[in-house]
Amino acid sequence: MTDATPDPYATPLAFGQRMQILRQRRGISRVVLAGLVDMSPSWVKRVENGQLQTPSLDMILRIAEALRIRDLSDLTGRTTSMRVDLFTGPGHPRLAAVRDAVNRFPVAADRQSPPAEHIRARLGHAWSARHSAPNHREVVGSLLPDLIEDAQLAVRQAESAPERRAAQAALSEVYSLSQFFLAYQPEPALLWRVAERGIVAAQDSEDPHTIGVAAWLTAQAHRDSGPAHFDAADAVTTSTLRHLEPLLPDASDDVRAITGALQFEAGYTAARRGDAGVAWRYWDLAERTAQALPGGYFHPVTSFSRAVMSAHAVTVAVELRSGTESVRQAARAEAAVIPSRPRRARHRIEQARGYQLDGQPEAALATLDQAYEAAPETIRYNGYARRIVLEETEAAAPERRRRACQLAEKIGLLTD
Known part of the structure; x- marks a missing residue:
């Protein structure tokens, strides 16, 4: 007998067992996972206990996204037929x-x-x-x-x-x-x-600006490691903001911009947690910071500017899993005014996530095509885009399936 956690990559673990082990390794409760995939906690429990069959592909992909699983075979156990990298390009x-x-x-x-x-x-x-x-x-x-x-x-x-x-x-x-x-x-x-x-x-x-940039990137690295690391992301963000905010009255535009970027990062993490009030409060704070910058200003590292705040609003709505609000924000955000190609492509991907949430897969695919046109290397390495494309390669509608397969081929999604 052993109390060690089983290896989810060893056979013959069932899908539900793998899901449970990977969920626990990420430090996510059943309640949180259920909210992320728009199902009930009892549904998650029954899948993990083997009382329900393996979910459909679209649900598997939603689970993979929620758990930030990098290789789909880690969840499905299928290592011989097809290997699909999701959040690792x-x-x-x-x-x-x-x-x-x-x-x-x-x-x-x-x-x-x-x-x-x-x-x-x-x-x-x-x-x-x-x-x-x-x-x-x-x-x-x-x-x-x-x-x-x-x-x-x-x-x-x-x-x-x-x-x-x-x-x-x-x-x-x-x-x-x-x-x-x-x-x-x-x-x-x-x-x-x-x-x-x-x-x-x-x-x-x-140097305040250098400290801010390094903290901005470190907070993102913590947040992208999963919910168990959200507190670490917040700790980096809030401590750096406490350091920078007293300097703002005499600060350069770059220091004010990195402060605004960090304010948004705090909101982004809150949105990942599902805390709408905190998320939008930090977005409002960052928006005020952006409006105080010169009209044509664009931060050379973070892309923080007046123009990017509408794109950030789409991200908040998407992370809060609100399809209607995501589409509303997407309609207000004009990607053409974002001068950075990778940031413009990232914005298109966030819009596509919003359309997908709102049940508009055709619009999602069309928007991902625009992301590819802006910066192919951005969509090629983006897990959210890869998940949407993979899901649509099995769409019932032939035209959607054809379009998704073409895009999947362009971004090198499937590997043997």
């Missing part, structure tokens, strides 16, 4: 080079680091390329290895305290850029290593 061809640059530990410096101004200029170019290129991961992945090495070297060779703080700020921003590249790739440990290094470098820089 394919490993990018540039991933190995970025991983090597992060993992490298150079002890001796055999050359002089580039000037800080040079590293800053390259960072600016990299952020601009990320926002403007449809293949943004390819562009950023090609720039990161040299940027990581040079920024690390600049910290080690700094000769004064101010120089070292400035170099740490640049290094933290390089790690922030790395997190965008690594997100949703099959290297979670590497992503966390980069996030932790970014936070440490930001703290050493003592």
Whole structure:
């Protein structure tokens, strides 16, 4: 006899047993899971106990989304016929080079680091390329290895305290850029290593904007790890806001913008919890912060701006599982005014989630096509988009099924 938790990947566990084990590992109660998939707690219990048959594909996908299951076979147990990655996209061809640059530990410096101004200029170019290129991961992945090495070297060779703080700020921003590249790739440990290094470098820089950006990304990493980590996400967000808010009267636009981005992140996590009041209260706070920024301002890392707040409203409504409100917010939000291609594509994906919630699968697929046009590499790595497309590949309507299959082929959804 043993009290150890069974391995959900071992046979012959039934679907319900796998669901229960994965739910418990995520720290989600039956009540919470039931709310996320719009069913009753008793339904969840009966599925887990084997009293109900394995649900339909669309429900399996909803469960996978709620549990943030990265590989559908972890839930279904089917490893031989078809393997489907949901919340992990394919490993990018540039991933190995970025991983090597992060993992490298150079002890001796055999050359002089580039000037800080040079590293800053390259960072600016990299952020601009990320926002403007449809293949943004390819562009950023090609720039990161040299940027990581040079920024690390600049910290080690700094000769004064101010120089070292400035170099740490640049290094933290390089790690922030790395997190965008690594997100949703099959290297979670590497992503966390980069996030932790970014936070440490930001703290050493003592620069408010750098600290805010590193906290913004770390809060997202915690939240994307599942409900058991929501408190950690909130702790990072609220502590950073307490640090930044007293500085706002004399702060730069960038500091005010990262404060607004963090305010929205607090609302985003609340929406994931299903707390509508807190979610919309933080959205209102972020909206006021955005309206106080110049009309054409656009934060180079987070995309925070006046224009993006309507897109954020769609996200809140979707996370609160309100199809009607999601569609209403989607109708108000104009993606064309968002200058960043990946952020515009992400907004289209959120709109598609809203249409799906509202029972408009044709509109959802059409909107995902628009997301693909804006930035193919965004939809290719987005778990929500992949779930919708996969579900629609088995739609009863032939035209929907054909359109979904075409999109699934373009984004490389199914792998043998």
